[in-house]
Amino acid sequence: MSTSTETSTTTRRGPKHPGQRVAEWTDSRVGLYKLGKSNLRKIFPDHWSFMLGEVCLYSFTILILTGVYLTLFFHPSMNEVVYNGPYAPLQGVRMSDAYASTMHISFEVRGGLLIRQIHHWSALIFIAGMIVHMMRVFFTGAFRKPRELNWLFGWTLLFIGMFEGFTGYSLPDDLLSGTGVRFTEGAILSTPIIGTYLSMFLFGGEFPGHNFVPIFYSAHILLLPGIMAALLVTHLILVFYHKHTQFPGAGKTEKNVVGMPFFPIYTAKAGGFFFLVFGVIAAIAAIATINPIWTMGPYRPDQVSTGAQPDWYMGFSEGLIRVMPGWEINAWGHTLVLGVFIPLMIFPLVLAAIAVYPFIESWVTGDKGEHHLLDRPRNRPVRTGFGVAWLTLYFTLLIGGGNDLWATHFHLSIETITWSVRVGFFVLPTLAYFATKRICLGLQRRDRDKVLHGRETGIIKRLPHGEFIEVHEPLDQEQLHVLTAHPQPQPLEIGPEVDENGVERKVNPVTKVRARLSRNFYGEHSQIPKPTVEEYDEITSGHGHH
């Protein structure tokens, strides 16, 4: 932009182009040129997995656009009305104004149902995108210094996004979401001491009261999106400030970023990608029903349906509740409902486990350096194992949350599924951790083998004396770089147990634990030594039958 305006002034005397005058007017007031110069040429590396965050950004934008349209027609009120709209199986039924206006949006507002479906599908995709994006960042180690804070911002976006979704799908006040709100009320009530007060405050009296739709509405359209927008902007500013990470490769270092400039390449690409995301979501919304509130009927506390699950992102909390034994303690005239309270406490812990991981890892490994080159997941078997274990836990709980549908569709007993999830909650993540670590080590061995002996070509050669050998083709320089570029840190050493006089040294027990964890991280059982230059030279300059 700046170069083109400069050339026009040098080549063409005369009246300035109006665009240039506007640009100069703005520049002298907000420093547009300087801002543009430093940021428009920002380099971004190319990789499909770096676009997962963009999927989230765009689906969030779609959510805001469609959400504004929906607020024009939605009535956040729980006043009772009688339905007289075009949907025959509800005519004459009493319902809240919130439900009636959602019916109005779905059946009478032009494009209303499509916009509602785009809004709801975007919400599912937004949060699924955040999970997938988070997993990319996790497995490649992109959360390491200097990006720990941005990791936390992203995680907070996910956490708030879940509640943004929950308050959103509760607004229509249909039988399904009302059951979900009832579930929430039960969870609030199970909180010792303050539970009943909190519930009374939230619902303005006994459930369901006349309060929760307006309260959820202001949280859903104002409070939570406001916080999310602020977090999102901070998240993006930090991405700009830190510069993007990149995968290791020839010419890529901790000090550079290899890729394409933000302007004009990425503005075009990202702009185009926005429309592709919008297109995919709109196509899905046009094809498939989501949350057909007209089939569910208005919420009434005396009615309930089977198959009452929350949207998928709340599914793991549903799983926690469904598989938890119904324990309770009755003492001194009070009831402590452990069957609900324990899942309520594990729910944030499951999410927090992944949130605090970057800090635990840097504490254990003592790694205080800046990292802009990504890890290949196989080269960090413990981290990869932990990530897979976390995902296993998460998806095991999701299965628990849908146990009734698994039972009917796979002809299983619901008790079998519940018990499998109970056992699996403890066993499966552990198994997944060790299996993943083993697989990572196997892949590291394979990398080592490939570097030293080359790629297997599948060509069998018979030597003059009758021996058969497979021809191996040496890797090219670029591939060798990718396979050997990663540093292999050594575990922390506490030093000798005794000092020079043979007196036992006092070692802080915390340091001991840290050293043990560090050995687990970088010890000989957690990484295969990558080939050294000497080894490589010896083999390649050797007898040469490879």
Add this chain to the structure above:
Amino acid sequence: MKKLSARRRHPLAALVVLLFALAATGGLYAALAPAPKAQADDSSQSIQITEGKKLFSVGCASCHGAHGQGSSDGPSLVGVGSAAVDFQVGTGRMPAQQPGPQIQKKPGQYTQAEIDQLAAFIASLGPGPVTPNADQYDPAGGDSAKGGELFRTNCSQCHNFVGKGGALTDGKYAPTLKGVDPKHIYEAMQTGPQNMPSFPDTTMPSQAKADIIAYLQAVDTADSKNPGGFTLGSLGPVPEGLFAYIFGIGALIAVATWVAARTTKAKKS
């Protein structure tokens, strides 16, 4: 009165009084007592019963006993009524194929005429719910909005919002109601087969049953309207989440890969 008073010590007076008393109680009983179906002894009915008994001896007696009295393998059928027979045999649940958590639905093994004969035989064992006539279960005679409210209050906790079915304990389940004959839905409500509670006319009048059938016809048939597109099974958020992951995130990752692979090249490598 004088005449009656004079003859009251007649030797036959006690006999006359006895005859009057018997006639009165017998007459009152005949007038007021519920008349069981089996009592109407027209010849075609008795042929039905005889034929039904023959069918029963061949196909049912091994579990339900030679006289429908039940055994360790099957319950007594005395008093279950013709509606229960019409439902169980008509939907193919009886004769049962194999034991299990629940008797499965399968293609019917008897013609409607044979089912009627079996039903007549079982009805003759004791009074019970009677097979409904066509006006009672005609969906045109019901109000779908009222039926929806009744369905959500009484049925959807096992059968889901629109009758897609759901899981019960120990591998049992509430079956889907899609494609089930309205007559069989009516009979199921009346007789409460297997794990289902029964909704006799005293708790759920015939009209309410017709309303529920009208609701199911409106929302759960091949020609019910789905304004939102594919219903994904009308099973709630679980299939929606699965769909969002496979076709939403899946498609977007495919698109992202496509976009990332098409980049401007500074120089040909």
